[in-house]
Amino acid sequence: xxxxxxxxxxFLLFCTNLAQAAESVRFKIPAQPRRISPEIYGFGTYMHxxxxxxxxxxxxxxxxxxxxNTSSRFNYKIDAWNAAQDWFFHNxxxxxxxxxxxxxxxxxxxxxxxxxxxxxxxxxAKDGKSMSFPRSLFPAQERFDGDAxxxxxxxxxxxxxxxxxxxxxxxxxxxxxxxxxxxxxxGPYPHYYIMDNEPMLWNSTHRDVVxxxxxxxxxLARYISFAQAVRKADPAAVIVGPAAWxxxxxxxxxxxxxxxxxxGKRQMDRKAHGDQPFLEWFLDQLKKKEKExxxxxxxxxxxxxxxxxxxxxxxxxxxxxxxQALLNSTRSLWDPQYKDxxxxxxxxxxxxxxxxxxxxxxPDVKVSIGEYNFRSEYDIAGAIAQAEILGIxxxxxxxxxxxxxxxxxxxxxxxxxxxxxxxxxxxxxxGDEWIDNTVNSQEHVSVFAARHSKSRRVTFVLLNKHVDQKxxxxxDLKPWASPKGLRLFSxxxxxxxxxxxxxxxxxxxxxxxxxxxxxxxxxxLELAY
Numbered sequence: 001x002x003x004x005x006x007x008x009x010x011f012l013l014f015c016t017n018l019a020q021a022a023e024s025v026r027f028k029i030p031a032q033p034r035r036i037s038p039e040i041y042g043f044g045t046y047m048h049x050x051x052x053x054x055x056x057x058x059x060x061x062x063x064x065x066x067x068x069n070t071s072s073r074f075n076y077k078i079d080a081w082n083a084a085q086d087w088f089f090h091n092x093x094x095x096x097x098x099x100x101x102x103x104x105x106x107x108x109x110x111x112x113x114x115x116x117x118x119x120x121x122x123x124x125a126k127d128g129k130s131m132s133f134p135r136s137l138f139p140a141q142e143r144f145d146g147d148a149x150x151x152x153x154x155x156x157x158x159x160x161x162x163x164x165x166x167x168x169x170x171x172x173x174x175x176x177x178x179x180x181x182x183x184x185x186x187g188p189y190p191h192y193y194i195m196d197n198e199p200m201l202w203n204s205t206h207r208d209v210v211x212x213x214x215x216x217x218x219x220l221a222r223y224i225s226f227a228q229a230v231r232k233a234d235p236a237a238v239i240v241g242p243a244a245w246x247x248x249x250x251x252x253x254x255x256x257x258x259x260x261x262x263x264g265k266r267q268m269d270r271k272a273h274g275d276q277p278f279l280e281w282f283l284d285q286l287k288k289k290e291k292e293x294x295x296x297x298x299x300x301x302x303x304x305x306x307x308x309x310x311x312x313x314x315x316x317x318x319x320x321x322x323x324q325a326l327l328n329s330t331r332s333l334w335d336p337q338y339k340d341x342x343x344x345x346x347x348x349x350x351x352x353x354x355x356x357x358x359x360x361x362x363p364d365v366k367v368s369i370g371e372y373n374f375r376s377e378y379d380i381a382g383a384i385a386q387a388e389i390l391g392i393x394x395x396x397x398x399x400x401x402x403x404x405x406x407x408x409x410x411x412x413x414x415x416x417x418x419x420x421x422x423x424x425x426x427x428x429x430x431g432d433e434w435i436d437n438t439v440n441s442q443e444h445v446s447v448f449a450a451r452h453s454k455s456r457r458v459t460f461v462l463l464n465k466h467v468d469q470k471x472x473x474x475x476d477l478k479p480w481a482s483p484k485g486l487r488l489f490s491x492x493x494x495x496x497x498x499x500x501x502x503x504x505x506x507x508x509x510x511x512x513x514x515x516x517x518x519x520x521x522x523x524x525l526e527l528a529y
Contacts, residue, residue: 028435035432035434036432040394040401041063042401044064044371047094051106056406063402065117067197068404070086072119072206073123074124076181081124089151089208090148091128091130091166101186104186114192116194117194121209123167131148131165132208133161134165135149138159141153158207179193179230179233191234193230195242196243197243198304199219200219202214212261213259220282224289227239231296240299240300240370246303251270252277255268256278279303283361286361296362298361306372312382318381318497318498326375327388332350335349351367351392369393369402377413378411378498380499386417389416391463403417415502415522430524434450435450443465448460459527464517470519473517486526488506488515489523492520513525
């Protein structure tokens with residue numbers, strides 16, 4: 001295991017072919033290594049992909065999350081769910097029984113942790129064939145899929161359905177029974193249970209069975225009752241929540257959105273709770289309840305994050321400006337000075353904000369981003385943004401993350417994961433101990449570095465985010481003496497059409513090495529000792 005004294009610094013000279021002075025950048029070997037959480041390399045799923053054919057395992061995910069809108073209505077006893085607003089409010093059933101145990105069993109085989117979403121919605125599917133807006137009861141609708149309608153009248157009004165058409169009541173006891181069943185079957189393995197999915201969207205996504213928007217108090221009461229049941233059923237469970245859909249759910253309840261329920265007024269619920277943002281209030285109230293019950297009701301604070309830009313680089317819109325906007329948008333994850341360029345128009349600094357919120361409950365509460373995807377999945381800019389995101393996760397100390405829903409086999413994002421998780425095709429990965437530096441994430445270049453705690457290797461991820469100019473990095477390797485070997489793995493788009501080409505090279509060991517990077521390219525340099 002490689003160790004250096006705390007006073008040793010690695011100097012990285014950064015030069016570009018732009019009209020600017022070379023920048024000297026330093027790396028510090030920490031006296032106390034900070035571990036990078038392995039859980040940041042996760043994927044999510046609706047359970048519709050063939051993980052072998054999609055070559056998922058090649059990317060070596062560390063965890064797999066089963067969730068999404070369908071999980072809110074999942075009935076584990078019959079393996080059935082409702083597709084909700086996503087697909088004509090239709091019930092479906094798995095082709096084979098025991099869908100979730102089969103999913104978890106494969107994860108166990110692959111040494112991948114399983115995150116399982118538990119339904120907290122008042123209703124779950126009663127079978128695998130019913131529909132909320134059947135043609136026989138609602139003959140005039142905007143659209144149909146067979147006999148299932150979308151629940152919207154031809155003049156654009158939302159129809160109201162009887163929940164009993166598709167569903168039976170859900171309860172904490174029902175969910176606790178499922179938790180006990182999974183614990184019995186998978187006892188030795190970590191149990192991550194997510195408390196439903198995007199609750200402040202229930203009245204829109206699942207409007208066929210949830211007719212009123214959630215308020216602060218109604219959600220809190222429901223969460224506590226289900227979390228208590230989970231804790232009793234499996235005391236060792238890792239309880240994850242509230243799986244909020246993003247920035248707006250951190251600030252407001254569903255009731256805060258103006259509508260007939262509020263007499264056309266906005267933020268009525270928040271004002272009734274001291275004008276405190278919903279997520280802050282929820283954590284404060286949960287802290288009081290935990291103290292009263294002397295149990296933990298939340299172990300991992302989980303919020304989803306999708307950038308709210310209106311367009312993405314693809315096809316004819318693969319312009320430099322659009323690509324640069326996408327690459328800049330990753331700054332909303334961490335940068336206290338970056339104002340989000342969407343309708344949010346605020347300084348989000350998402351990960352540090354969540355980490356600060358988590359401490360409102362308990363210092364030991366972890367933070368995860370349970371769903372994220374910065375899109376542009378078939379363009380080189382999207383791949384570089386994804387690589388940047390993984391580097392940011394490592395640098396900021398995020399505990400867990402799940403890419404939604406999985407990097408497509410024919411897409412570009414998979415190359416970002418390969419860069420961190422299998423850069424040589426033989427299982428070699430980015431290091432697990434963070435090495436800080438004074439470049440980190442800048443406008444046109446990013447540098448992320450880590451060493452392996454169990455081998456004599458150091459890895460650098462180098463990103464050129466400039467859309468049309470080369471960059472050169474000059475690394476001074478003298479603090480590590482003379483490396484036995486240097487390997488460089490690169491991905492770029494040679495014809496600027498968004499498609500990716502890969503190159504692998506061995507470099508001559510020496511006291512320093514220069515890396516010339518094509519525009520929009522990403523690289524991993526491995527130093528072996």
